Amino acid sequence: MPDYLKMMEEIAWETHFDTTCFKIQNKASPRPQILDMGMAPGGFLSIALKHNREAQAFGFSLPVSDGGYEILVKKRPDVVIKELDVTMLAADLGIDDMPEESPDGRPFLSRQFAPGQRFDLVICGCSIVRDHPVLIVREGCRLRASQLALGLQRLSSGGKMVVLFHKLEAWDTLLDLYRFSRFSDKVQLCKPETGTGHDKRSSFYMVATGVRSDKLEALDAIESWKDLWKAATLDIDGKLMKEVRDEEPAVQTVLGGFGDKLKDMIRKVWSTQAKALKEALVINSIKK
Template sequence: MRQETMETTTEALDKQRLGQGVRSSAETIAAYSARVQDTAPVEDTWKRNTRKVAQYLSDNVPEFRRLSELRQKGWDNPKGDQYFKQQRRQADEGAKETVRIINLIMGKIAREMQGATGAFSISTNNQDTGPPMILDMCTAPGNYLEYALQINPGACAVGFSLPYDKGGHELIVRTSGAVRISLLDITLLAADMGVADSDIPPDHPHARDFLPARQLRAGRAFDLAICDGQVLRNHEPHRAAYREAREARRLTLTQLALGLEHLRPGGTMVVLLHKLEAWDTVLLLRAFAGFSAVRLFKPRSGHAKRSSFYMVARDVRSDQAEATAAVEAWKEQWRAATFETDEQRWRECREHFQDAVLDVDAFLREFGPELARMGREVWAVQGDALAKAPFIRK
């Protein structure tokens, strides 16, 4: 069961950084702890850039302009808040009937996505490397993995999911010798994210929880990586307080970094994103467009009223310099979000990444037309669904 309120956040790496050396994990953590700047919070810049992107899209894309008008009607109507609060309450309670319905919806979304994009089909061109391999970074309940296994006979899979006692959900996919699911918190995969056990501060709130051994060995490659995990409200009691404001970011960074790092060249990534016009989202799309064929998909069969959508990145050139640099950048950001536990210092550390971000006006001149082309169908589907919503209809 995956909550539709996660802020998907990751910054694209500017090409100038490709030639820079990579710090050790200890050097990176120490550098972040020492970095103090007297600047406005980076969040202000990102919000301002998001507004500029939204204005550009309103001026140039009728589908986005219509959606913005419908959103405003929803925000102006208290019944809209009531509608989504009721949905969140039902999801949180996790009644058997609610779980059954959500599983049915996710199964429909998987089939709809496959019909529109072929996202789950694995090419047989790599048969000399063994059976098709699938990586599911946040498996539960497992609808997408189950569907991918069905349409790729003989495929093997590796997945991760939170234990039930940590807020995880029951799996519907069956494990076997070919399908291995590890129950753990992927945001604590320190070794996989480039941090040695000896570099973890002993006074860190989760010092004993980080996994010191790699779960995905170096060089292990997959044909398909599914990255659709989200932070759920029922996870909150199981994590330290400092993680609340940045947990969605840490989860996204982990999925992106490990998914891309372990993707075989030519493979496919399926990534759940939110708020297509958000500055961090469009930067991510631009980054992937530099080393893959990107297509966006918004299902009509479920969650159509919400801002969520899927990026399907095909023919990913995971061995290309831009891709490997992006992986290191995401790991670097995860290290900052994980080990800088003071909120003020964390905001200061985030300024470090602003240096690598394009000016928003230059970005829109370069990538704006492509962004508009990518997003038209996403905005049209959400607009059609909102127009029929009970809190919008007259």
């Protein structure tokens, strides 16, 4: 497991080298504030704290007993860690008309954030873990929507967000990149080459800087993610999910206003992945 922490720290360093994502320059309070929505093993938060020595941090991590990773960074008084499932934070999402339990029997959680709590840097790096007790097919959708809604909702205007995405060609990914482009000063994509097999996978990081979390477009995005989370959590027959999807912008609208910018953004991501896959094929052919 320590090797996994080292790998995540190397990925964080590479991402920062490409984007300067972890340096907080415009803090909204005397001490920089960092939120990590899925911190274990702690590699990204560790590097973020190295670049912001005076920062305070607040992190969530799925308990090991539920299939989460072990937290490997040293405990420190300026870092608050809560071990819980971020997909169950209905109260913090502001959704009050929820049953006590989800359809799979897991209880929804009480509020975890303090009133008015804001952050200058938000890291959304959660991913589905193999041992997570998932009975809802759309768990990945719930995880993405809850991270983005809570993260943007708690981000100080002008702050930064670092988000792990998968499958650049997927509609949900394109739609979220389009959304961020509408209320951020700059959106960059980074495909780290560090780590065993990381460059061959579909994953990549989005770094949004100058995120205007108080803009109407940002507020609309938050509400859309909340609706998506609720539909993915409670919708059994598919009717609620269809209503949510019907409210999304048309593909022509997204590509018409974002297509050219998207082509420039994705070029390096796919180039890195294509190179890694080609090298893997060559290596495999030599072994044979």
